[in-house]
Amino acid sequence: MAILITGGAGYIGSHTCVELLNAGKEIVVLDNYSNSSPEVNARVKEITGKDFETVECDIRDEKGLHEVFSKYDIDSVIHFAGLKAVGESCQKPLEYYENNIGGTVNLLKVMAAHNVKTIVFSSSATVYGEKNVAPFHEEMEVGGTTNPYGTTKLYIETILQDLWKSDNEWSVSILRYFNPIGAHSSGRIGESPNGIPNNLMPYISQVAVGKREKLSVFGDDYETEDGTGVRDYIHVVDLALGHVVALERAMKINACEVFNLGTGKGVSVLELVHAFEEATGVKVPYVIAPRRPGDIATSYSDASKAERVLGWKATRNAFDACRDTWNWQKNNPDGYSV
Ligand code: NAD
Numbered sequence: 578m579a580i581l582i583t584g585g586a587g588y589i590g591s592h593t594c595v596e597l598l599n600a601g602k603e604i605v606v607l608d609n610y611s612n613s614s615p616e617v618n619a620r621v622k623e624i625t626g627k628d629f630e631t632v633e634c635d636i637r638d639e640k641g642l643h644e645v646f647s648k649y650d651i652d653s654v655i656h657f658a659g660l661k662a663v664g665e666s667c668q669k670p671l672e673y674y675e676n677n678i679g680g681t682v683n684l685l686k687v688m689a690a691h692n693v694k695t696i697v698f699s700s701s702a703t704v705y706g707e708k709n710v711a712p713f714h715e716e717m718e719v720g721g722t723t724n725p726y727g728t729t730k731l732y733i734e735t736i737l738q739d740l741w742k743s744d745n746e747w748s749v750s751i752l753r754y755f756n757p758i759g760a761h762s763s764g765r766i767g768e769s770p771n772g773i774p775n776n777l778m779p780y781i782s783q784v785a786v787g788k789r790e791k792l793s794v795f796g797d798d799y800e801t802e803d804g805t806g807v808r809d810y811i812h813v814v815d816l817a818l819g820h821v822v823a824l825e826r827a828m829k830i831n832a833c834e835v836f837n838l839g840t841g842k843g844v845s846v847l848e849l850v851h852a853f854e855e856a857t858g859v860k861v862p863y864v865i866a867p868r869r870p871g872d873i874a875t876s877y878s879d880a881s882k883a884e885r886v887l888g889w890k891a892t893r894n895a896f897d898a899c900r901d902t903w904n905w906q907k908n909n910p911d912g913y914s915v
């Protein structure tokens with residue numbers, strides 16, 4: 578029996594593949610490579626010393642998905658595939674709704690047709706919206722997302738909950754990620770953004786490697802200790818391990834459950850810059866710039882449910898993530914394109 582990993586060649590998917598293979602699971606990776614490269618699969622095989630099947634397919638391609646479910650003995654799905662750029666989602670909302678929501682509905686229909694009813698889904702802390710106050714916990718009312726990307730996550734959560742209500746044989750695990758950063762300690766896989774990075778950590782590491790001149794710190798007048806935005810940065814390997822235990826639980830019980838995957842600790846922009854400098858010995862020049870529209874001051878998780886129910890907790894800190902990001906960035910300055 579194998580686990581189908583949609584978007585398995587992406588940043589979080591590839592790290593999860595490594596941890597699933599290390600845990601002795603069989604996987605099939607499905608990706609359309611719209612934001613990744615088949616080279617990733619080769620590197621996952623190299624890191625783990627294990628082989629697995631890969632399929633180039635789009636989750637919107639119903640016929641293609643039927644073929645995959647007919648060909649392989651799949652008993653569960655971890656669903657990462659989706660578009661994730663917040664700014665782009667405001668320019669091209671229909672592409673985001675079609676790819677993320679349309680693609681997910683298609684996947685769920687094909688799963689049901691093949692009687693595969695276990696799914697782990699990549700959601701985001703963005704569903705907590707602007708009104709809730711950190712620490713965010715799973716019982717809080719979600720909504721009030723500020724961009725189409727966030728809204729796709731909110732709607733997909735609702736679709737999965739409705740599906741489970743209609744048929745309790747489904748087992749659904751919704752994972753709300755906080756801010757994933759870091760890379761595998763081998764330095765062979767990591768985050769490889771296209772163009773100018775929107776997110777803080779890839780921007781810091783591109784400044785450090787000399788690809789960008791300086792970091793703009795978006796606002797130093799928030800109501801936080803040093804005035805800069807506070808986030809819950811979770812090491813991608815901890816996040817990957819969270820998927821292994823979430824899937825194991827989903828295979829055992831038929832429920833629809835939501836888990837925050839975060840560290841439970843907030844770190845400011847300047848604290849992350851300093852952690853990076855300390856971990857790598859490389860200076861990160863920065864300037865204070867205006868606030869970025871849509872940003873909130875503080876976001877961090879209450880991660881106690883994942884610890885209580887899944888027995889999972891993050892064990893790596895921001896320092897570890899900075900060290901591993903740098904190891905990846907300096908060895909792969911242009912990501913997978915070299
Ligand atoms: P990523 O872009 O690196 O990975 C997504 C993968 O899905 C890519 O390999 C891409 O080629 C593939 N893909 C996209 N559309 C597809 C389609 N229609 N059919 C098949 N494959 C498709 O992103 P990531 O950072 O690894 O994120 C993985 C998931 O986690 C996404 O759903 C994302 O929204 C979610 N998430 C990410 C973050 C984050 O900060 N990285 C935070 C919260 C949630």
Ligand code: UD1
Nearest residue numbers: 663701703756757775776777780793794795806846871872
């Ligand atoms: C962003 C997304 C969110 C997504 C999350 C995934 C936005 C508005 N939100 O959240 O939907 O789920 O990524 O990780 O894009 N910062 C700088 N300079 C930079 C970049 C960022 O100061 O060049 C600051 C931001 O103001 C923020 C912090 O760094 O305080 C983190 O930013 P980022 O990495 O973009 O993540 P989020 O804003 O939390």
